[in-house]
Amino acid sequence: MSDAAQPIKYFEKRERAYPKRIWGKYRKLKWIAMIVTLGIYYLAPFLRWDRGPHAPDQAILIDMSAQRGYFFFIEIWPQEVYYLTGILVLAAVALFFVTSLAGRVWCGYTCPQTVWTDLFVWVERIIQGDRVKRMKLAKGPWSLEKIWKFALTHSLWIVIGMLTGGAWVFYFNDAPTLLEQIIHFEVPWSVGGWIVALTFSTYLMAGFAREQVCMYMCPYSRFQSAMFDKETMVIGYDEDRGEPRGRHKKGDTWEGRGDCVDCTLCVQVCPVGIDIRDGLQMECIACGLCVDACNQIMEKVERPAGLIRYDTTHNREARLSGKPEITHVMRPRTFWYMSVLVVVGGIMLYGLLNRSASELHVLHDRNPLYVTLSDGTIRNGYDIRILNKTHEDILFKLSVDGVQNAQVRIQAAGNPDPSALLVYADSVAHYRVFVSAPKPSTARSTLTFTAASASGDIIETYSGIFLSTGR
Amino acid sequence: MSKIDKDEHSGVETTGHEWDGIKELNNPAPRWWLGVFVITVIWSIGYWVVYPAWPTLSGDGERGGTTGNTGWTQYSQLAESQAEIMARRAAYLDRFDAATFEAIQADNGLYAFALAGGASAFKDNCATCHGTGGAGASGYPNLNDDDWLWGGTVDAIEETIKFGIRANHDETRFSEMPAFADIFAEDEISDIADYVLSFSTNTIYPTRGKTLYDEQCSLCHAEDGTGDRFQGAPNLSDAIWFYGGKKGEIEAQIRRPKHGVMPNWNVRLSDSTIRQLAIYVHSLGGGETE
Numbered sequence: 042m043s044d045a046a047q048p049i050k051y052f053e054k055r056e057r058a059y060p061k062r063i064w065g066k067y068r069k070l071k072w073i074a075m076i077v078t079l080g081i082y083y084l085a086p087f088l089r090w091d092r093g094p095h096a097p098d099q100a101i102l103i104d105m106s107a108q109r110g111y112f113f114f115i116e117i118w119p120q121e122v123y124y125l126t127g128i129l130v131l132a133a134v135a136l137f138f139v140t141s142l143a144g145r146v147w148c149g150y151t152c153p154q155t156v157w158t159d160l161f162v163w164v165e166r167i168i169q170g171d172r173v174k175r176m177k178l179a180k181g182p183w184s185l186e187k188i189w190k191f192a193l194t195h196s197l198w199i200v201i202g203m204l205t206g207g208a209w210v211f212y213f214n215d216a217p218t219l220l221e222q223i224i225h226f227e228v229p230w231s232v233g234g235w236i237v238a239l240t241f242s243t244y245l246m247a248g249f250a251r252e253q254v255c256m257y258m259c260p261y262s263r264f265q266s267a268m269f270d271k272e273t274m275v276i277g278y279d280e281d282r283g284e285p286r287g288r289h290k291k292g293d294t295w296e297g298r299g300d301c302v303d304c305t306l307c308v309q310v311c312p313v314g315i316d317i318r319d320g321l322q323m324e325c326i327a328c329g330l331c332v333d334a335c336n337q338i339m340e341k342v343e344r345p346a347g348l349i350r351y352d353t354t355h356n357r358e359a360r361l362s363g364k365p366e367i368t369h370v371m372r373p374r375t376f377w378y379m380s381v382l383v384v385v386g387g388i389m390l391y392g393l394l395n396r397s398a399s400e401l402h403v404l405h406d407r408n409p410l411y412v413t414l415s416d417g418t419i420r421n422g423y424d425i426r427i428l429n430k431t432h433e434d435i436l437f438k439l440s441v442d443g444v445q446n447a448q449v450r451i452q453a454a455g456n457p458d459p460s461a462l463l464v465y466a467d468s469v470a471h472y473r474v475f476v477s478a479p480k481p482s483t484a485r486s487t488l489t490f491t492a493a494s495a496s497g498d499i500i501e502t503y504s505g506i507f508l509s510t511g512r
Numbered sequence: 513m514s515k516i517d518k519d520e521h522s523g524v525e526t527t528g529h530e531w532d533g534i535k536e537l538n539n540p541a542p543r544w545w546l547g548v549f550v551i552t553v554i555w556s557i558g559y560w561v562v563y564p565a566w567p568t569l570s571g572d573g574e575r576g577g578t579t580g581n582t583g584w585t586q587y588s589q590l591a592e593s594q595a596e597i598m599a600r601r602a603a604y605l606d607r608f609d610a611a612t613f614e615a616i617q618a619d620n621g622l623y624a625f626a627l628a629g630g631a632s633a634f635k636d637n638c639a640t641c642h643g644t645g646g647a648g649a650s651g652y653p654n655l656n657d658d659d660w661l662w663g664g665t666v667d668a669i670e671e672t673i674k675f676g677i678r679a680n681h682d683e684t685r686f687s688e689m690p691a692f693a694d695i696f697a698e699d700e701i702s703d704i705a706d707y708v709l710s711f712s713t714n715t716i717y718p719t720r721g722k723t724l725y726d727e728q729c730s731l732c733h734a735e736d737g738t739g740d741r742f743q744g745a746p747n748l749s750d751a752i753w754f755y756g757g758k759k760g761e762i763e764a765q766i767r768r769p770k771h772g773v774m775p776n777w778n779v780r781l782s783d784s785t786i787r788q789l790a791i792y793v794h795s796l797g798g799g800e801t802e
Binding site: 406408409412414415416417420422452453454455456473475 | 623657
């Protein structure tokens with residue numbers, strides 16, 4: 042082992058990217074995506090949706106203390122959390138579908154990490170100037186200019202972070218009320234804690250970690266290649282057309298050389314700091330800024346646009362072998378993703394349309410299983426729960442069927458009549474129920490409970506049991 | 513002064529201690545570690561001032577220790593949290609103690625309070641004999657049914673819990689059935705058992721059974737076998753048997769009756785708790801109104 046041998050590097054020091062400002066089709070798309078996604082995030086909690094006097098009027102609300110989730114016309118109870126699972130499955134498969142068609146468009150345009158990083162870079166550029174100025178400022182010594190510019194940048198980042206955390210808590214509380222409380226600094230610790238945590242994480246992730254989140258933290262960016270096929274759109278440099286690259290002076294011939302003038306603008310605008318000309322890379326979030334940059338240059342040097350562009354491997358192979366370039370939307374991969382989307386969406390829709398307005402649950406006593414009364418009849422005890430998911434009080438009539446001459450009695454304050462059990466709007470009523478009957482001939486009989494609303498439009502049944510000595 | 517001895521291999525100074533040719537090197541603890549250690553020592557002095565720390569011989573202060581200038585101790589914290597619970601309960605308890613059973617039964621909140629308190633006290637004190645569901649066992653009455661030896665109203669149940677049965681209290685409920693093994697012959701006992709069974713089963717019985725029953729048993733158990741709650745004489749005409757309803761079991765009870773004992777709970781439970789228990793037992797299904 043000689044001293045001159047380079048030690049193996051296990052850690053690559055990060056080169057911070059200073060993306061240069063660019064304008065073009067994809068940059069415009071990114072601005073629109075940012076305005077739309079951030080607009081939804083910040084404003085959605087303030088949307089109102091009238092649900093009557095017994096429920097909150099916030100369109101999107103997760104009410105932890107009351108254990109209810111609201112999304113416009115949908116209201117779910119904790120036991121219906123599978124709707125949330127359904128939404129997550131739908132979101133995941135939709136992401137797979139879009140990725141197999143158009144590559145990492147989620148990463149490039151709508152991922153919160155990308156959107157907030159983009160916003161932070163914009164703030165950075167407004168205060169500190171474009172790429173070269175920022176690099177000079179960062180490398181230079183601490184001067185008065187550097188101090189106030191850095192301080193202002195970081196302050197603005199923290200303000201954006203606070204707004205992010207502030208908007209988050211609105212989804213869990215009545216937004217206008219909470220806004221007033223926040224303005225007066227009268228927030229509970231839970232709310233304050235979330236604001237601080239999200240302020241900090243936004244500041245950290247969008248201000249400092251940036252593309253490292255995509256490279257080292259995000260699992261999705263790593264397994265996306267599993268969703269790619271030959272007809273998936275990816276951003277690529279057309280090396281068949283671009284190579285051999287080299288500087289080009291106006292008036293020089295384009296014969297015998299590639300279209301790439303090696304201006305490195307595509308590298309300068311890249312928010313993750315890679316050279317797209319090296320081919321498809323794990324770090325690439327497919328934001329399209331290099332496409333904008335290259336097209337600008339191609340226009341200047343009067344060559345056709347699209348040296349860097351969205352294209353598919355299939356198209357390149359077709360071009361090289363002289364076949365027509367066709368991209369199929371319907372392929373085995375996209376077909377399966379679409380099928381899963383349709384099936385899961387259908388199940389969700391069916392569930393939502395057939396969501397019951399109430400539920401009846403009957404729990405048989407475990408101890409004692411049955412009681413013999415002095416006249417020889419058998420009595421069973423039950424705990425029943427009637428859920429009223431509507432926003433109106435409902436009177437239920439409880440009846441049993443399946444055991445001859447069964448008598449129903451409610452054991453509760455005021456000895457309520459089984460034919461008039463009040464269940465308040467949006468709540469669960471619990472009653473103790475005793476069912477007595479002359480001793481049946483079998484040890485175990487099926488006893489069907491029915492709770493019907495007075496109007497008769499809600500009928501819930503529960504198949505329970507009636508136990509006895511059986512002798 | 514000895515000269516400084518350095519270890520040849522590492523160049524570190526030795527402490528001068530040597531055992532069998534092995535020298536101890538002088539590698540002191542790092543400065544930062546020492547610094548932290550000193551800070552913790554200083555910190556502990558502040559801790560002694562603020563919190564209870566040292567045991568004292570005199571037993572002064574809270575539970576024989578220095579109290580610290582804040583006065584905080586684990587005992588005071590416990591007392592505080594207990595007082596908080598009691599204060600929360602008091603809101604109900606004052607109303608509960610003042611209300612009649614009818615008023616409690618009509619009030620959702622009070623009734624739920626009584627049942628919750630009663631259920632918890634039942635599991636702590638009563639479940640040992642009566643079972644967690646109050647279903648009892650042979651010799652321990654089932655509290656779910658509608659057959660009551662001493663009465664099934666809330667007041668009667670409350671009195672039974674308070675003073676017990678055959679317990680060590682002047683007002684305890686007391687009944688005693690004589691042992692008829694010395695009075696009746698075996699075949700006479702068999703006839704009486706047959707007659708007793710006929711109350712609930714309408715079976716044929718020997719006339720001698722009825723004659724002997726009317727003479728010896730009806731005074732307490734009544735001529736029709738319905739018993740007498742005032743004397744604590746069980747109802748023999750229903751479907752519920754305290755010590756078993758087979759003929760042999762009835763005969764055994766005539767020969768040498770068993771007498772159970774229930775303690776008087778007034779020495780152990782508060783009046784409020786006993787009342788909650790009574791309301792809970794009353795709610796198990798067999799409670800009587802008046």
